[in-house]
Amino acid sequence: MEELNFKPCSCTSASKPEEKGPVLPVSGKALWAVLGLGLIIWYAVYSQLPGVSDYLTFNLAGLTPGSHLGEAVRFFLYDTPKVLMLLVLAVFGIGIIRSFVTVEWTRKVLAGRKEYVGNVFAALLGVVTPFCSCSAVPLFIGFVTGGVPLGVTFSFLISAPMVNEVALIMLYGLMGWKVAALYFVTGIAIAIIAGWTIGRLHMEKHVEDWVRLATAQNSGADSRMSIEERVVFGLEAVRDIIGKVWLYVVLGIAAGAVIHGYVPEDMMASIMGKDAWWAVPASVVLGIPMYTNAAGVIPIVDALLGKGAALGTVLAFMMSVIALSFPEMVILRRVLKPRLIAVFAGVVGLGILIVGYLFNMVI
Template sequence: MFEQIGNWVAFELLSLSIESQLGAAVQFFVMDTLKIFFLLVVIIYLMGLLRAFVSTERVRQLVAGRPKWQARSLAITLGSVTPFCSCSSVPLFIGFVEARIPLGITFAFLIASPMINEVAVVLLITILGWEVALLYVLAGITVAYIGSMVMEWFKPERWVESYVWDIKMRQQQEQQAQSGGFAKRHDFAWNEVKVIVKRIWHWIFIGIALGAAFHGYVPEAWVTKYLSDAASWWSVPSAVLVGVPLYSNATGVIPFIEAMLGKGVPLGTSLALMMSIAALSLPELLILRKVIRWPALVVFVGVLVVAFILVGYLFNFLYA
């Protein structure tokens, strides 16, 4: 539906050419703006409604009461079955943070969700074979598990924006909602939507605009030209760094990766690029900045960049 609206606005309402860079950028901007705001409103409302029925302290205790490996595994599993791109994962990430779920566990979801999903796995099996698909999934799970453990080691809770931890006021509001009927619970949930969206809406627009610009104006030929040298040590790090400002989901980038492999780009380099495009993006980081401070973003990006580079080198070695 969102893609169809984006097509209508860009190619019919504005009469832009389907082949033009501007047309691709506008179509992407409209489609992702609608999709992300829809997800943001729905997920924040549902999380707020849940908090109006079940206290966040109870949710936190349920998660905290599990062994960390189990809670982390559940977060990765949830991320793997939700086919979100990096920006679409942020609303649920915000909901987890608002519900006081430990941030180390929450980051496991944020890493796994854009990297792994059933549609991408099926496409990988179809295009590259089940061995590559299995290795990619295992690599994604490993990155999410170890990456979230490293994030937890840095104690990222200290870098969460102060308004998120305004526990006393939120607990009072939750208690009032829980003591009333559905109307009060609805009012509480809708107020959560208004408060959070008001804080981050302009960052979402800026982030999506950047993603649309990269989507429309960065040519695939430029990427393949400079990343096809398997012997160069810098090819994998370059692929990861090139992938960060680009914006897509794992499913959308697979045809691009297929084209790269067809032009001789090594498998490890291609998959490192795929991971960085899917799991890291400037739009995602801009939106996350309204929830966590710069030190947490720097650590988050650093951990994933190192992980993707190591995965790229490993795949290039295995498939040399």
């Protein structure tokens, strides 16, 4: 039950303090030349995607424009390379940024702030340091044993899977900067407020006892890396992350293509529209048992919006899939007692409901 999220991490061993960074595969000049050539090729291919997808669908395959099958196939052939290429660029850039952010540095920053300020810092750090299931436990342990307040830690744990670089870049690429910004602001707000609320409940005794005796693993980043080593770190992040999520991306886009081509707009609007009061809570409940991540759910969200589903309802569905999935609750059970997990799910779920209803009212 591995949560294939967006953090290159090593589950087998911790990085040793004396390790400076990744080994350069080529000389520095050659590395920059290859990187520059790669960016030129990336742009050339990306700019041709609309025309190529139309040609493959309607000319080569002979499908009829406007038909159910034709629109579904075109959606799939265009969005699959588009999303994967955006992911490569985003993960590479964020990977370089994350080479500066070590677990020890993060722990010191969070532990040295007032609690409400720590909630804000923790939520923002979660955006660039998303966790997978194998790194969630050592990160949580590292924060708790490092003196980070429990509520601050939860702000990080909420924002890390829900508002990460992959989610934001995919939202931007598929739905524009306004939807991406909206999701960022609401997701960060939920992480900050929910973490602060949990902190006010003083539930430290509901953390498993063994957590306080454990030590954290290192994320692989090192403040002593050269710029070339950080570039290699970013390339390794691309290899590791894209290798884990590409199948989820393809499956998510395939589901979105079916919705885009075959689901009637009237039916989707009646199920996930603004008029049905029960649509938001039903979407949250529907999202909890689903097992996917941002890479898999965002193409589905794009297709649902295109078919007339209300933005608030769709955002609530997306947030519940990413932040409240049942597999994630099972993972957190390794370090949290049931009562604290229930409080976590309840507080986050309430925040998601508020976001859903709010945006259905104002948009």
